[in-house]
Amino acid sequence: MRWWRMPLLLLTLAATPAVAEECAACHPREAAAFAASAMATAAASPAFRDEWTHNGRNPACLGCHAPSGGAGVICRDCHDADHHPVARLPVVATCARCHDAPGEVAVRSFLAGPAAGQGRQCLDCHASGDGGHGFAGPSRPGFLDGIARVTLNARRAGDGWTLVATIAHTAGHDVPGGTTGRSVWLEVVGYDGAGKVRFRDHARFGWVRTPDGEWKDLLLRVGKIAIVEVADAGRMGVRRIEAALLYLRDAGHVDGMSNQRKVLLDKAGLNLPDE
């Protein structure tokens, strides 16, 4: 075991001594895979502790982050395991308890999208090849590799060029699938002939609260291609455009985000002709 994992594991065991062991003895594969998932420590992560404390330690938060107490979600929160054989779980309905809420669109956008119709479900993408209990997600390094693609095109508009970017993704629901301040940013940078940055433009996909107090989920829709246009992209002598699609794991502006909390999903480039 790597040394830096020890304190977290000890914390988990100390918090839930009985439950952590009651299933692990007979189901070691599932137990090991689940222990490494973000859900197993959903009430112990720094991000959660930080916000929970801000929110007056509202007990309702634990209804999803640690319904049985302890460091996070446990086997019994999904399995009613008192009597073996245990009944098979309906997958999506099991997840809906926590992943279908006003700010949590994973389940409802999944049901509205094409993946559901194609007979796929949550575990196909989030728990393959690890005993079915890895529940891998954006916090697992590499999980986001290749999930989205950007294209950059341009069309003439008067004397200038309008940049037309498209974004497609493979998730089974809207992206980001979750709530909170997570977001995807398309960053468009224009360089002049000498390679100097002339403009930076951003489009943000995520939740917002508009000035009239409404919550809006402006997300990358499931099964859809998003289109972002940038007018007059050749302004100020710009000859090359580069675009980066970034996944931000925390709320805030792309500029202030640390590299550990920011994942590059894809990038593209386009040269504008010399006039």
Place this chain on the structure above:
Amino acid sequence: MAEGDLPRMSPEKLAATLETPFPPPILDVRGGAAYAAGSVPGAINAGRQPEGFLPDPRVRRVVLILPPEADAAVAAAWAARIGPDTEVVILDGGFEGWLARGGTIERPGGPYVRPGTIPFTIPRGLCEMNDPAQEFR
């Protein structure tokens, strides 16, 4: 319509392609007004003039939605602009064909915000309560 020898794709095939992970870009070349009135979901407005379009250099296949009056010369001009390394496929029957087969339409305009253009607040910890634990401006 006579678009020469370019390969074609039926509306049914295009609808199925749109449900695959990364469908080929769809270029609507009927002009801005027709595009704004509604197009195939995910199609981009590529303008009417082949010489006024710059394709993504990484893309290897596109689907073209031609205007009804387009002839073989128009199709060939687009293919010349986008090819030769990129395969250009024509949507059979154009946008009318798509509609006739019951294809869905979308009005362009993505659901996103441009930070800096309007004042808005980024929620965090919104999970269930409908009220975030923290807000960012």
